[in-house]
Amino acid sequence: MRRAVVADLGAVAAILEPYVTGTCVTFDEVPPSSADWERRLDDADARGLPFLVAELEGAVVGYAYAAPWRPKAAYRHTVEDTIYLAPQTQGEGVGTRLLSALLDACTVAGVRQVVAVIADDPAAAGSVPLHRRLGFEVTGVLRDVGVKHGRSVSTMLMQRTLH
Numbered sequence: 628m629r630r631a632v633v634a635d636l637g638a639v640a641a642i643l644e645p646y647v648t649g650t651c652v653t654f655d656e657v658p659p660s661s662a663d664w665e666r667r668l669d670d671a672d673a674r675g676l677p678f679l680v681a682e683l684e685g686a687v688v689g690y691a692y693a694a695p696w697r698p699k700a701a702y703r704h705t706v707e708d709t710i711y712l713a714p715q716t717q718g719e720g721v722g723t724r725l726l727s728a729l730l731d732a733c734t735v736a737g738v739r740q741v742v743a744v745i746a747d748d749p750a751a752a753g754s755v756p757l758h759r760r761l762g763f764e765v766t767g768v769l770r771d772v773g774v775k776h777g778r779s780v781s782t783m784l785m786q787r788t789l790h
Contacts, residue, residue, distance in 0.1 A: 628728040631678045631690060636664040638687035639680065642711050650750040651780045654773045667692065676706060677732035681716070681725045688716045691729040696742050704739040710757075722757050730761060734789045742766075743785040746773070755783065763787040 631639065644658045659667075671678040671692050678692035689712035696705040708729060712722050733741055743763055745754045755765075763785040771779035 628679055628681055628725055631668055631680045631692070633665060633668065635680050635687050635690070636661065636668065639690045640664055642687070642690060642713050645714075646711060646750065651748040651773070651775045651778065652746050652751045652754075654746070654775060654780075656775060667694070670694070675736050676738075677729055677736065679725060679729055679732065681712070681721050683716065683721070688713045689721050689725050691725045693729060693733050693736070693738065693741070696740075704737065705742060706733060706738050706740075707742050707744060708733075710754075717753060722753065723760060726757060726761050730787070730789065738789055741787045741789060743787075745783045745785065747781040747783065755785070758785045758787075761787065 640658065640661070643653065646652045647655045647658045668678050671694065674695070676693040679690065680687045681689035689710070691708060691710040693706040693708055696702050696707050708726070710722060710726055710729070730741065743754070743758050745751050765783060766786045767784045768781055769784065770781045772782055773780040
């Protein structure tokens with residue numbers, strides 16, 4: 628697990644792309660461009676928030692980052708986590724190590740609350756147990772808040788207090 632750099636963003640984009648085009652796990656409808664990824668990395672760096680990658684045998688196999696939960700100043704100590712893994716690494720413990728490293732880095736950054744927004748999609752089946760393992764609790768369900776691939780999609784909110 629290490630901090631992401633610009634050279635990692637092609638691999639990051641490749642990990643997310645099949646989730647965008649083939650699932651409702653993410654509400655992105657078009658894969659983010661290289662410029663979009665650079666903006667996300669730059670924004671995380673400017674805010675002092677973590678953007679991490681998991682690397683195995685020299686290849687990026689997953690990524691996780693924290694972004695502001697909402698734009699209003701009162702939310703400044705609350706972030707939303709995002710984590711995606713290459714399919715071949717799911718179930719191997721990479722997600723647990725990556726999310727754990729992200730939470731540690733969020734603590735160092737002064738984050739108090741981390742929110743996970745998990746779409747009701749079979750491809751997200753591992754997200755709920757992953758977050759539960761690391762102390763997240765279900766705090767609510769937003770019903771039919773997204774429409775993607777011709778179907779309504781609900782999201783589950785999970786939350787963890789860091790300090």
